[in-house]
Amino acid sequence: xxxxxxxxxxxxxxxxxxxxxxxxxxxxxxxxxxxxxxxxxxxxxxxxxxxxxxxxxxxxxxxxxxxxxxxxxxxxxxxxxxxxxxxxxxxxxxxxxxxxxxxxxxxxxxxxxxxxxxxxxxxxxxxxxxxxxxxxxxxxxxxxxxxxxxxxxxxxxxxxxxxxxxxxxxxxxxxxxxxxxxxxxxxxxxxxxxxxxxxxxxxxxxxxxxxxxxxxxxxxxxxxxxxxxxxxxxxxxxxxxx
Amino acid sequence: xxxxxxxxxxxxxxxxxxxxxxxxxxxxxxxxxxxxxxxxxxxxxxxxxxxxxxxxxxxxxxxxxxxxxxxxxxxxxxxxxxxxxxxxxxxxxxxxxxxxxxxxxxxxxxxxxxxxxxxxxxxxxxxxxxxxxxxxxxxxxxxxxxxxxxxxxxxxxxxxxxxxxxxxxxxxxxxxxxxxxxxxxxxxxxxxxxxxxxxxxxxxxxxxxxxxxxxxxxxxxxxxxxxxxxxxxxxxxxxxxxxxxxxxxxxxxxxxxxxxxxxxxxxxxxxxxxxxxxxxxxxxxxxxxxxxxxxxxxxxxxxxxxxxxxxxxxxxxxxxxxxxxxxxxxxxxxxxxxxxxxxxxxxxxxxxxxxxxxxxxxxxxxxxxxxxxxxxxxxxxxxxxxxxxxxxxxxxxxxxxxxxxxxxxxxxxxxxxxxxxxxxxxxxxxxxxxxxxxxxxxxxxxxxxxxxxxxxxxxxxxxxxxxxxxxxxxxxxxxx
Numbered sequence: 001x002x003x004x005x006x007x008x009x010x011x012x013x014x015x016x017x018x019x020x021x022x023x024x025x026x027x028x029x030x031x032x033x034x035x036x037x038x039x040x041x042x043x044x045x046x047x048x049x050x051x052x053x054x055x056x057x058x059x060x061x062x063x064x065x066x067x068x069x070x071x072x073x074x075x076x077x078x079x080x081x082x083x084x085x086x087x088x089x090x091x092x093x094x095x096x097x098x099x100x101x102x103x104x105x106x107x108x109x110x111x112x113x114x115x116x117x118x119x120x121x122x123x124x125x126x127x128x129x130x131x132x133x134x135x136x137x138x139x140x141x142x143x144x145x146x147x148x149x150x151x152x153x154x155x156x157x158x159x160x161x162x163x164x165x166x167x168x169x170x171x172x173x174x175x176x177x178x179x180x181x182x183x184x185x186x187x188x189x190x191x192x193x194x195x196x197x198x199x200x201x202x203x204x205x206x207x208x209x210x211x212x213x214x215x216x217x218x219x220x221x222x223x224x225x226x227x228x229x230x231x232x233x234x235x236x237x238x239x240x241x242x
Numbered sequence: 243x244x245x246x247x248x249x250x251x252x253x254x255x256x257x258x259x260x261x262x263x264x265x266x267x268x269x270x271x272x273x274x275x276x277x278x279x280x281x282x283x284x285x286x287x288x289x290x291x292x293x294x295x296x297x298x299x300x301x302x303x304x305x306x307x308x309x310x311x312x313x314x315x316x317x318x319x320x321x322x323x324x325x326x327x328x329x330x331x332x333x334x335x336x337x338x339x340x341x342x343x344x345x346x347x348x349x350x351x352x353x354x355x356x357x358x359x360x361x362x363x364x365x366x367x368x369x370x371x372x373x374x375x376x377x378x379x380x381x382x383x384x385x386x387x388x389x390x391x392x393x394x395x396x397x398x399x400x401x402x403x404x405x406x407x408x409x410x411x412x413x414x415x416x417x418x419x420x421x422x423x424x425x426x427x428x429x430x431x432x433x434x435x436x437x438x439x440x441x442x443x444x445x446x447x448x449x450x451x452x453x454x455x456x457x458x459x460x461x462x463x464x465x466x467x468x469x470x471x472x473x474x475x476x477x478x479x480x481x482x483x484x485x486x487x488x489x490x491x492x493x494x495x496x497x498x499x500x501x502x503x504x505x506x507x508x509x510x511x512x513x514x515x516x517x518x519x520x521x522x523x524x525x526x527x528x529x530x531x532x533x534x535x536x537x538x539x540x541x542x543x544x545x546x547x548x549x550x551x552x553x554x555x556x557x558x559x560x561x562x563x564x565x566x567x568x569x570x571x572x573x574x575x576x577x578x579x580x581x582x583x584x585x586x587x588x589x590x591x592x593x594x595x596x597x598x599x600x601x602x603x604x605x606x607x608x609x610x611x612x613x614x615x616x617x618x619x620x621x622x623x624x625x626x627x628x629x630x631x632x633x634x635x636x637x638x639x640x641x642x643x644x645x646x647x648x649x650x651x652x653x654x655x656x657x658x659x660x661x662x663x664x665x666x667x668x669x670x671x672x673x674x675x676x677x678x679x680x681x682x683x684x685x686x687x688x689x690x691x692x693x694x695x696x697x698x699x700x701x702x703x704x705x706x707x708x709x710x711x712x713x714x715x716x717x718x719x720x721x722x
Contacts, residue, residue, distance in 0.1 A: 007712050009662075013672050013679075014705075016712035023716070035716050038665040046659055048616065049651070050638025054659040061663060138617035171575045175615025182255070182613060183697025184262050188579035189615070190702070218702030221688060 002032045003071040006062075008079045009041040010210045018210060021238035022075040022111055028124050028238075029115065036065045042082045048176050052090065059087045060097060063104050071118070072108040075234050077140020077209050078176075080110040085143055110140060112208055112233060116149035125153075126239020128160040130203035132231075135193070135216065136169045137209035150208055150233050157236060165200040167192070174215040190219040197228060204229035206236055248369055250586035251598050251607035257584040258613075270409045271578050278403075278572035281516025282623065292518065299508050303626050306502045307563035310494075314554060317463045317496045318545065324466030328528025330541040335490075337548050338368035344544050345370060345455065345488055346377045352486045352540060354379055354452040358444075360470070360477040361385040362457030363401055363566065364490050366588045367548055367601070370455070381455070382447045384476040389440055393420050399582030399590065402514050402568040407581040410436075444476070454480035454538070458491040459566070460506065461543075464499045467527040468543070471510060471520045481526055487538035489526075493545050494562040500525075506565060509625035513567035549601035557636050561596050563626040570620035570630055576613055585610065592620040592630040599637055605646055611637035672711050679706040 005026065007019035019035075026033045043058030062083065066072045074080045084105045091097040109118055132154065140146040154162055173179065173189025193216055197205050205220075207213050210232060217230035250257065261267055289296055310317050322332045335341045341364070349357065357374060359365065359381055371381040371392070383392040387405035391398060393416045398404030405413070410428050413436065418425040421439055428436065456477060458468035468489045470477045481487050497503050511517040530537030553559055571577040571591025582590030586607070587598040595614060599607040611634040620630045641647055661668050682689050689704040698704065709715065 009672075012712040013676055014707065016707060016709060016715050019712035020715060020719075035713075037713070040662040040665055040668045043659070043662070046655055048635075048638075049647075049655055050611075050635065050640075050642040051652075051655055051659075052639055052642070054655060058659060058662055138615065138619070142618045142622055171615050171617035171619065173575060173615060175617070178612070178615050180695045180697045182258065182576075183700050185258055185576055185579050185613070186615075186697075187701030188262050189575045192575075214704065215702065218698070218704055221703045221705070222701065 001030075001070050002034065003073055004066050004069040005033050005035050006039055006042070006066060006072055006074045006079065006083075007035065008074060008076045008210065010214075011075065014214060015210055015232065017241075018075055018232040018234050020241065021232070021234040022073070024238045024241070025111075025115070025123065025234060026073060029119055029121050031119070034069065038065050042079045044079060044082045044086075045176060047082065047086055047090070055086075056090055059090055059101065063087065063097065063100050066108070067100060067104050070107065071114065072104065073111055073114045074108065075111040075208070075232065076211075077110050077137045077144055077146055078211060080108060080113075081139040081143035083108045110144060110146060110208065112149040112153055113144065113146055115237075116152050123153075123156075123237070125157050125237050127158045128236055128239070130159070131161045131163050131201075132204045132206045132236065133163050133165045133197060133200045133202040134168060134233075135165075135172060135205055135207040135212060137207055137212045138171050140208055141169055146208065150206075153237055154206065154233070160236070163200050163202045165196040165202070165205075167196050170196075172212045172216050174211045176211065179215055186215070187219065190215055191223075194219050194223055194225070198225070202228070204231050204236070206231050206233050208233050248587070249598065249602040249606055251602065251610055252586070254584060254586055254607075254609040254613060257586060258580050261580040261584045266409055266412070267407055267581055270407050271581055274403070274406050275572070275578045278516075278568075282513060282569060282572065283516075285512040285516040285518065288518075289512070294508060299505070300625060300627055302505050303509055303565075304563065306497055306505060307565070307626050310496050310498065311554065311559060311562050314493065314496070317498060318493060321461050321463045321466060321496055322545075324464065325528075325543055326466070328466050328541075329531075330466065330528055330543055332543045332545065335544050335546045335548070337546075338370075341365075341368035341490055341544055341546055341548075342370055342373035345490065346373065346379065348486065348488055348540075348542050349374070349377070349379050349453055352452065354486060356380045356382065356447065356451045357453040357455050358382050358384050358447055358451040358480045358484065359388070360454070360456040360472065360480040361388055361402075361404070362455065362490055363398070363588055364457055364492060364546055364548075365455065366397060367546075368490070370490070379453075382444070382451065384444050384447065384480055385472075386437060386440055386474055386476075389444065390416060393417075397583070397588075400568060400571060401566055401589065401593075407583065444479075448476075448479040448483050451480075451484045453486040453488060454484040455488045455490060456480055458489050458495055459510070460503055461491060461496045461545075462498075462500055462503055462525070463496055465525075465527055467525045469503055470522070470524040470526065471507070472524070473515070473517075473521045475522055477522060477524060481524065481538065482536040485538060486540045486542070487526070488542045488544060490544045490546065492550055493547055494550050494564075510565055510567055513569040513623065513625040553600060558596070558600055558633055560628050561593075561600070561633055563628055564593060565626055567625060569623040569625065570628075573619040573623050575615065575617060575619070592634070593628075596630060596633045596637065604637060604640055604644070608641060608646060611635075611641070669711075669713055673714065676707075676711050679704075680708065682706075
């Protein structure tokens with residue numbers, strides 16, 4: 001099975017360890033993993049801003065570089081949502097690109113969905129000593145129905161306990177450009193998330209979308225919480241690189 | 243557009259900041275949110291016990307609303323015919339000013355000097371209270387929340403809980419002054435006493451008003467009736483005691499049959515307040531007939547367009563399915579950070595972020611469609627499956643198409659997209675950016691002020707990695 005790993009632009013720049021962890025996980029599961037070198041960004045920022053032509057340009061670029069594989073795996077709910085749900089509607093009126101967009105959408109999976117629902121093999125998971133609480137990111141949860149998969153995987157990690165926080169399905173306030181354009185509103189929203197995290201008192205808050213995680217981490221630290229770890233689920237499942 | 247003159251939606255950013263810094267408001271909002279969300283969740287969880295399934299009911303409600311919107315002119319004509327047959331008068335208003343003119347004209351024809359009102363968001367679209375007062379007719383709001391905000395000289399901050407932004411201390415201060423008594427220290431245990439106080443004042447108004455003004459949750463085409471869904475009983479007082487009853491409502495509120503109304507009622511109160519049914523559901527049909535113990539001598543329907551007809555057949559038609567339950571705002575993280583007044587016009591929350599630009603001009607509400615994280619909590623709870631984030635997204639597209647976005651934003655987006663289309667150059671720039679962020683970070687690997695995204699670092703740090711970009715690490719791993 002040949003699959004393409006699309007690491008996302010945010011992981012590339014802000015948290016490369018998420019990409020490396022995803023790579024190790026998929027390889028350990030027996031997949032032949034290729035990281036297409038021309039990948040840049042799925043175009044979500046242009047789409048969210050309402051700029052259809054720019055979003056379509058980047059969608060076509062991504063389709064061209066990702067369509068030759070059995071699967072495409074992305075360690076992000078929102079970028080996967082972009083490929084699976086947005087590309088087909090974005091290119092729906094283009095007779096050449098619409099079918100290509102649909103084919104790619106059907107083969108593209110968010111990391112935990114791919115591991116839990118498509119691959120379904122026993123993974124050599126790392127150990128984790130401590131408790132975690134899981135934040136359900138909006139696009140993953142409401143766009144792709146990701147809820148059970150990350151929890152199933154986390155519960156297989158030796159030493160890990162899962163403590164659900166209140167309102168784990170509530171938005172963290174990131175929203176891409178929203179958190180920059182409306183920084184103070186975003187802060188207000190992420191404060192409520194931080195309070196839920198503090199209340200449950202887990203050692204780490206874990207999620208599947210780096211955008212939400214850097215938002216939550218940034219606010220936790222600014223509020224003076226220096227100890228709660230903020231981890232992408234790939235980092236928990238694969239552990240630190242040995 | 244007509245509504246634009248009253249809209250403050252262009253000042254969303256500034257108003258939002260004000261609301262965030264208002265500690266009293268924040269306290270009121272944080273108290274209300276779990277109540278709204280919890281009650282709805284409980285009601286929906288109990289649906290199977292009542293023999294229903296949410297998605298099936300939702301589909302039925304969507305079908306009813308779509309059927310009406312598909313032939314709205316036909317249903318409106320049928321309603322007009324049936325309503326006239328019951329003795330009611332049916333008038334049509336293009337915009338808010340016409341609503342005011344028509345209501346004042348009806349009032350003058352019947353010698354009205356005081357009008358009691360039951361909650362109506364459409365009268366907010368028209369600024370009807372101001373127009374009535376200017377014409378020498380005293381409007382008295384009788385919904386408890388509306389009564390409170392009328393005393394405060396404010397507008398509703400929520401479509402079903404208009405005074406949700408007020409704390410008990412603020413209400414007590416208003417009541418003490420209005421009711422001419424000393425200020426007391428109140429807790430939630432005193433709410434029944436405070437309500438009784440308002441009832442006593444309102445009772446006099448109910449008995450002395452010449453005209454009752456209400457909205458309508460639905461208009462039933464087959465019977466020519468107005469349906470009112472209320473909890474306080476004031477709606478009944480307003481519609482049965484005065485000589486004249488005026489119903490002001492939007493043309494999209496039609497449903498074909500009483501059966502359809504019953505179906506929609508399965509989801510409306512559950513979505514709004516978590517009730518299986520509201521305390522009062524009134525079907526008001528025509529005028530007082532021989533043998534009736536109460537009812538108005540004169541019933542007037544004012545059916546209002548005010549921008550609605552423009553949405554028919556447009557990319558936004560689905561918005562007209564809205565049954566005004568408020569679930570979208572009750573589940574909106576942005577709404578509950580600000581309250582409704584920040585949105586600057588009649589409708590707040592996700593529905594407002596769609597309706598305000600559509601009814602008052604896209605160019606007059608540029609921030610609203612962007613004031614959303616795209617979380618889709620609203621779309622998930624909407625009883626008539628309005629794709630609210632999708633409609634906000636379409637409005638963003640229209641802003642781009644019409645060149646309404648700031649030049650800096652358009653340029654940055656184009657430059658970034660151009661770069662993202664050049665992988666080798668992109669790699670190089672990301673490597674430089676990675677080094678730059680690293681250089682900006684302090685000893686703990688964090689950036690506390692980032693010049694290019696001050697909105698971000700005003701409230702949070704940005705942790706940056708000490709190492710290299712993913713693609714550098716991947717290339718090194720391949721070489722090894």
